[in-house]
Every structure is written in C-alpha cells, then in structure tokens.
Amino acid sequence: MTDALTNPRRSPRALPEGEALSAEDHRRLIGVLESVDHAVDLPEFRERLLHALQNWFGFTGVAVLHGNTLAAAMLEGCGVQSGYTPEFMAEYNARWMDRDPLRSPRAAEIILARGVARLDDIEPDSPFVSEFLRPTGINDKAVMVVDGGSAGLLFVGMAVVDAARVSDRDLAVLHALRRHLAPLVIEQLERDRDRRAAHANWQLTPREWEVADLAAQGLTNRQIAERLFIGVDTVKKHLTRVLAETSCASRTQLAVRFAAA
Template identity: 30%
Template sequence: MKILIVDDDTLVCQSLKILLSREKNMEIIGTAANGAEAIDSCRRKAPSVVLMDIQMPVMDGIQATRQIKVEWPQIHVMMLTTFKDEKNIRLAISAGAEGYLIKSTGVSNMAEQIRALVSGSSILDAEVLRQLTGPAEKKELEQLTPREKDIASLVAQGLSNREIAEQLYLSEGTVRNTLSIILEKLQLRDRTQLAIYYLK
C-alpha cells in the first residue's frame, strides 16, 4: 500500500518514514508539512492511505481530510495526532477520517491498524474510544426516543435494517428513516459511526 505522511514536524515525518518503510507491503510515497501540501500530493501521487496530523499551518488536518474525502473517497485517512479531546475526534470523524490514532502508538501496532483500516475497519485508539463513550455521550443519547434508542442499540450489535425490522416488528423503510433521524440528531455520518458511538 502507498502511504503519505502529513505532519508539520519534520522529525516525525522522517522517523515514521523510516520505521513504516520496514513494514511488509508498506511504501512511503512522500511527506507533506500541511493540509494544502497533502491535497497536492494526493493529486500527484495517489496514495492509498494518508496519515494526517491535525494542527498544522496553512491548512489543518480536518480541512484537508474533508477535501480529500470529497475528491478522492477511495483514499483512507488515518488521523495521527497528540489531540485526545472529544471535539477534535468528532470533527475528524465527521470530516471522513476512518481512523484516529495517538502519536504514542507503537509503530508495529500502527502498521497493524493501518492494514485493518485498508481492509475496511474503522480504527479508534483505546483512549479515543473512551472519550467517545464517556458520560457526555450518555447525555447526548437522552435526546433519542425509546424507539430510536432500540434501533441504535441493535445497530451497535451489528444487525442489518432487515433484521432490526423483524425484531421490532417494523418495516425496513421505517427502520431506514428512523436511522437517518438518529444520525442527524447525533451528527454522525453512517451506521459504523453510530455503532462506535453507542458502545459502552
């Protein structure tokens, strides 16, 4: 897989380039110092994965991620940052990032997470997941109706719309419409984000 590293810290870029290059099937095709350079590199080099920092000059990682996912939805974006606060986590996920890791993550573990991301998994660092499943989230879930909570719970258990409809004696259309309402209320993008959000 072709990886682009985006970070305004040159030392971080070079260290990750050296270490990840040693991993099997990983080719570092370049580095970028900000979001604008990242977008230019995506245009010229077509990476399969972008490791994206958040706070950078010129254009931050959130803005860059949003633009990359609009122009090249096939590119996987993994946030790699020191920020663990809920606001940045939610902004990154809303922008389209499929993964969020903290920079203290070991390189071998990081490589495993990148592979999992490319294979279709959503990746969240354990500390990040704790931020998203803390008491503040429970308060936000209180805005859902009992029926919406039931559907959110079943989505988190991995059930399809059809299975949820059968279990709750609803039509698939009703489940689909209710799911759209839930996503809008919680400001989430899809059922994968909802499942992660709902985990306790």
C-alpha cells in the first residue's frame, strides 16, 4: 500500500517571534467580520459594525460616521453612535464640539496618514480631555478610518474607559481589523453612492438621508435623535422635508420606497 500524502508529518508554520496579536485577538477580528459580512446596505453595515465593536472588543461608546471626506463625516455627523448618555451628548454639542481635537485639520492629517490613531497621541493635554472626557469617565479614544476613494470614507471613534490610554496591542488589533474591513467598507460605500444616485431626483441633504434611512428602519424620532446627535424637533423637521420630497404620506410608505431603492 502506497502513502497518500507526500509529507504526512508536515508541521504548522511557527508564529513569528513577538507576535502582536493573540489567538483571542484573531477570534475577535473574525467575530467582527462575520457580524458585518452579510449586511445588505450601508445603514445595516454601520449598525452591525457598531454593535460588533461593543460586543467583541468591549468599547462602550462607539460612533460610525461616513462622508465624502473625513471633515464631512465628522462635521456633518452622518452615521450612528451608541453608548453615550443623552447628558454627555448634550454637553458635547453645547460646549465642546468645536473644541474637540479630533475635528481639527492637524488631527485629520494624522488619522488619514496612519489609518488608526489614539487621541492621546494627537493632543493628550487639551482641555477637551482634562476638563470634559476624563471627568465623565473616558480616558482616551481610538479612531479608525477606511478610505473608499471616490465613494467616500468611513470613520469609527471608540471611547476607552478601562485603561489610561489605548494600548499598543489594541492599536495593532485595530490596524489588522482595518485591513480586513477595507474591501467590505468600499463595497458598502459604493453601493450606497449608487443607491442615492438612482434617486437623484430626491433633493435630500446628507442629514436628511440619514433621518430617512433610520425612519425607514422603524426607529422612533427619539431613537433617531440619539443616534444622530440631534434634537427630536430637528428630526421632525427633517422627516417632514423627507416625506414631502419623496412623495410619501407615511413612514410605512417611506420604508417601502427605501426597501426598493
């Protein structure tokens, strides 16, 4: 009887010395990728990514934003956030938004160049950190950006509360996650761009698109307000404009229109 295999005692490749990521880290990477892999559109993708980062990595406060540029994504706030209290967001919007170091041109250059960064490396001693974040329980923030070229980009911000700063190991994990997420993000951004282009006759602003997307998913006005960092009255105003522009008489009809988009 001859042997079936040319080398039946082949050994697995040894891991490199100083391997940055553990088996647990890789399992979490796979967990996130499996969570978002079958999302049918960008709104579902960003929701799945947000909850996967909370569930698999333990980040409580997470924001997933997107836009044509990093500045557009962060300044217009297109996307969703979860884990922050209404009081925290009200204080941020009222007093600290314009003083957020992550919204500065310098921070944008660093984030775009590195792909993954931490607030502690950008401006650790700013009043935003010492007077606002740390007193509310947030010690540092990790940020990640995936560039989708002409389709725009995706920005993810994650609050860190259980350590003085984002660890080097967490940065290594996020760098690996960013590489694996890139093709999925690009596909979703391109699909969303094409979906909106197919309804170019709907003259909606980026914010109105966000409100329409969430309303079509069945979220209440208050839930939409919490996700988009805006007031309930602002949601009502946007939704009234959306229904008029799309010629829909109700949220149910809007959901049908969006499902067919």
